[in-house]
Amino acid sequence: MNVTDHTRGIPFGGAALEIEHLSKQFGGTYALNDVSLHVARGEVHGLLGSNGSGKSTLIKVLAGFHTPEPGASIRLYDQSLPLPVSGVKARAMGLAFVHQHLGLIGSLSVTENLFLNKLATEDGWGLNWNALHREASDIFSRFDLAINPRVEVAQLSPVQQALLAIVRAYEELRHASEDHADRPGVLVLDEPTPFLPRAGVEQLFRLVRQCTNLGASVIFVSHDVDEVREITDRATILRDGHLIDTLETAHTSHEGFVEPIIGRHLEDYGGHAKSLNDAQTRVRVTDLAGPGVGPLSFDIAKGEILGLTGLIGSGCDEVPALTYGARAAGAGTIELDGETRPLAQMTPEEALDWGMAYLPADRLGAAGVGSLPVADNTAMPVFDRLRKGLGLTARAIEQHAHGLGARAGVKPNVPTLPLEALSGGNAQKALMAKWLQIEPRVLLLDEPTQGVDVGARQQLWDALDRAAEGGACILVGSTDYDQLAQICHRVLIFARGQIVAELSGAELTQETIAEHCYRSTTELA
């Protein structure tokens, strides 16, 4: 047995989950190639990798969605798990999953969701709801969570929903290990954090540690290197289906993680704030007000990338949509190149016509149509320009999209694929290219790199830089402080719908942004 060094003082009594020689082929290419991975008892084990690295395939094999190639073996607490994995069997042996979509039913109560499995299999007719609610409260109080079991899940905040899903998975494990206390179980958290605010992530991490303190092991799948560094004991990095390395978190730097993920040295992008040589104001937003936001005013210089950030509910994410007319603003004006228009009457049609473009965060709900080809999605703003002779042909659209995709680095660059077939990063590259091709004077972005891998992030940032150098004004609403520190010239911090601080120059670092975000709420409270 390999003896694992541990960092959190948890006694590792050997391996909880042992995966040996796991491979998975899709049409001749290996999505996973001979991966062997051991997760120790009581450990939080990170699983890192960019899109297409094989980490989601690995999770899907564990969850029983994919059948691995012959020759693999998976052992849970020294008991062999028959392959392909059967979901029921795996759960009984102590393997539970929380996927990003959480698997909660919004219209049902917290209690109903918490005991969903039990309710689905219960034979008895009568349900004692009071007893169930009480049981749910007991469980929550054991984890120091303030969740009311009687409310509808849809009314919980995203953080509470994530916490509920994790508690439910943990309870399933506990239930499964009732008869054999030596097998506390392995909890797989598949990217639970990208849509949570920073404070929520901390709450979630607290819950994860409570689970490991009770003996369970946790596999934490994430894009976010900082989160992995914060919560895990060890982390395994996958790239192109190969296991690159398993690292001791405490002895590994940020770069130590990022470099094996992308397989090359990360360009030293930030760390120093960018500055504009000749800052002439091009956009001036005055007295913008909307639901929960403002009135506030700001301006953007020619070629400037302006970041907007704050904690959840601060209103920073509303500003790009309100400026574009995607949501109706109550009041305010916008001045662009000397011309002023009222924001209350702004519509997307008018904004676009005026040289503004908006890329919303909801990639397949608001930014692009998943079921339509990449070609149609990217060529949409220039349909009129592509018309030749008899009309707009599918060929003209596809050729145009192919050129656009090649320049943006979309992989695979097959314009006839439906947009939903692309990974998050590549879909975002395509959708960013959709707007950059019309050379907007103002580009408004909402969480442009959410759920995007490190490599694609870099390409998206480069594209933004080029657009800014061309004179565009870029507004980025984001809660990714690291991203803001690296790409922005200036960052405005929001709290309670107001701008409370402005950072630029030497002040503009990930740490100062975070500090201002948290400080602003406590000051206002």
Place this chain on the structure above:
Amino acid sequence: MDQNNYEDRVAALEQRIRDLENQTAQHNATPRESWKSWAEKYGLVVAWIVIILVLGTFKPAQMFAWNSYATMFGSNAMVVVLTLALIIPLTTGDFDLSVAGTMGLSSMVIAVLNVKLGLPIPGAIVIALLTGALVGAINAFFIIYFGVFSLIVTLGTGYFISGMILWIADSGTVAGVSMGLVKAVILTRFLGIPVGFYYALILTVAIWYLFQYTALGRRMLFVGRGREVARLSGVNVTRMRTGALIASSTLAAFAGVLYTGMRGVADPSSALAFLLPAFAAAFLGSTAIYPGRFNAPGAFVAVYFLSTGIMGLNFLGVDSFVQNLFYGGGLVIAVAISQLIRGRKSMDG
């Protein structure tokens, strides 16, 4: 020496096998995929030919006679137009269940204006088409302004219209519509087929062009598949949906013109029976030619596929209930197939 010779031959054979394997691998890599998509596109056309051949083995004299098809093409022209009317709002994401009612209303408006009030046919047609446009505007008002689900609104307006028809018709059939209209729809023939068919054909080509070769058509698809995406990309979604609903009702009114011309009479109820055939053809058509999208050539083929089947079964002496079986079953199977196409597409990705 023998030994060497033998090994050489084995090596040469092995090389051949490898070459052959490579060739077949290359051959299989793409063409299989394109074979699949070919089958998807033209499967309905092939099925059409197959049912002609199968039914033809039983009733060759009738099934292989051009005259049967000429008549069938002509007498189903208004179903084609009604199906085209449906696929426009279906593409922008709205149902229009009032099309059959609108067709009946238009038919009755022409008959009443022409026969009872003595208005010349051209004027009566214009008024009928305007009535259709008005129905579309009313549908759009309730669907878009009040945000009521289109299925409910048009279910209601369709039923409302059927009442209106009975009212203006005094609950009876109106016969004696001007022969000018009958001539312009069914009595004039080209290649043996009544000219009504060519009106439907021209409309099919026009809508095929609109959907496939214009920016407007592509934007309509975005409105239907991702309303928010279209809105944020600067498309005036309200105008698009309103336009689609008005176009749908106006085309349905035109189907009513053909229907009246075909029979020279207007009755208050028979048009309503065309709702299901039109829906069946719209969905069946969406599985062919441009699979996964409502499209005009697919709709055209689907209408004649279904009516060929019914014609053949009639020749075999099957009772008229077979129509209902055919159209009803056709609709459900078509939707099931289109679901399969869509589902598989997303899984492939």
